[in-house]
Amino acid sequence: MSGRFSEETMTAAMRDIATTLGVSAEDAQLLQMTNNAVFALPEAGIVIRIARTHQLLDRVTKVVRLGNWFADVNAPTTRLAPYIEQPIQVRGLAASLWRYIPRHLPALKAEDLGMVLREFHTLGTPPFPLPLWDPIGDARRRLADADGLNKSDYEFLVDWCNHLEPEIASLSEREVQTLIHGDAHVGNLLREPSGRAIMCDFDATCVGPWQVDLAAVAVGERRFGTTGTQRALALSYDFDVTHDPNWGTLREARELKMIVAAVPILATSEDVANEFNRRILSIREKDLKAPWKPFSALRLPHRN
Template structure:
């Protein structure tokens, strides 16, 4: 499939950004092609991250401001590439540039996620203005940019949003505001050469109930048919989110996010469109037995050369 956010379009944009930076991109590796196209340029020591939806491009400046604050307080987070004026615009697309962290062994694990989340949640609420946790607004904005979304599917998703919205509002009002990552899974961890585990991908970072960050692994274990990860996270963090009084809402909100995330990309990949339809069907039919497949695992590239997808590193969506 082709589209405004196809792999070809994103690759051309990456090359434009590399040209602006004055760095070579012959060894570029495509690390992720979901809501963002993420390219590693190992020889240049940078990662280029390009938003794949215009509706959410306002997140990029927010993420850059947040990353600068994280660096100031030495938070357990990946760093922006130094000395670069950001964000970088190429046509209608917008990009950010980060320090490249080479993959190491062992790779970060669920236990590392629990420990780094405890450190992350202990940070003060950011002095930078951040939105409240609002998975409903996020889903609606994606639905507004929905090439290839059938009317009946759109209607179902909108009704789902309408049903969850007052419950999300009530939860925000009755819980203490904490800094939350918003998409906390092992695929958003990196291990620095020093051995420190750091988090990346701050698109969804906001303030709200910290339990949100523990829901991703629990829901992922259930929907992707994995076992053991949630228990490991609960032990490492010191809390079992499935025992929380708000667990049912947290689960639904996470599932909505995991389905709506694909909406802007339906026209770019037949595999993503098929998985989107499968996920939506299981929710409609209250089917908790059919496993989902991670979107990143569905995408392959067939072009020769060094540009290749390392989808196995990203398994949270």
């Protein structure tokens, strides 16, 4: 399938960026094709993250500012690629560039995530404004870029946003606000050569209730069929989010995010569209146990 944000389009944008930087893209590796198209260029020592939407370009500027601040405070995070003015814009898209970190053993686990989050949540907030946690606003912006979304699903998702919005507002008013990653799961961890576990992917980083960062693993275990990850995270962080009074709202906010993430790219992959349909049907039927598949594990569209 083709589309404005297809693999073909993203690959061409990546090659344009490599040309601008004067580096080779011959060894380019596609790492991810979900909200961002993420390419590793090992020889150049960089990772290129291209936002797959025209509606969220402000996020790229935000993550670049965060990347610079993270270096200043020695945060447990990946670092921006040095000596490159960022963000980079190409073909109407925006990209950030990061240092390439080869895979190192041992494999990262929920225990690592818990320890990293405990440190991350003590960083304080940077000396520049960050958005507040706003899963409803994020969802609505993605719906505005709804490539291939039918009217019935669009209306259902809008209604869900309307229903959940006051609950989110109430939760945010009650709870302590701190720096949160916003998409905290093991897939967003890397291991440095020193062995230190660090976080990556700061598109969703904002200020909000710290419990938000513990919800992704709990919902992922329920939906993706993993076992033991939630307990391991709870033990490592010393808190079980599923026992939090706000758990129902946190769960719904996470599931909404996991569904609307596919909206801008529905037209680029039949497998993504099928998984999207499976997820939204389970929400319509209020089936809290229906299994989902990670978008990152689906077959990517072929280049033309």
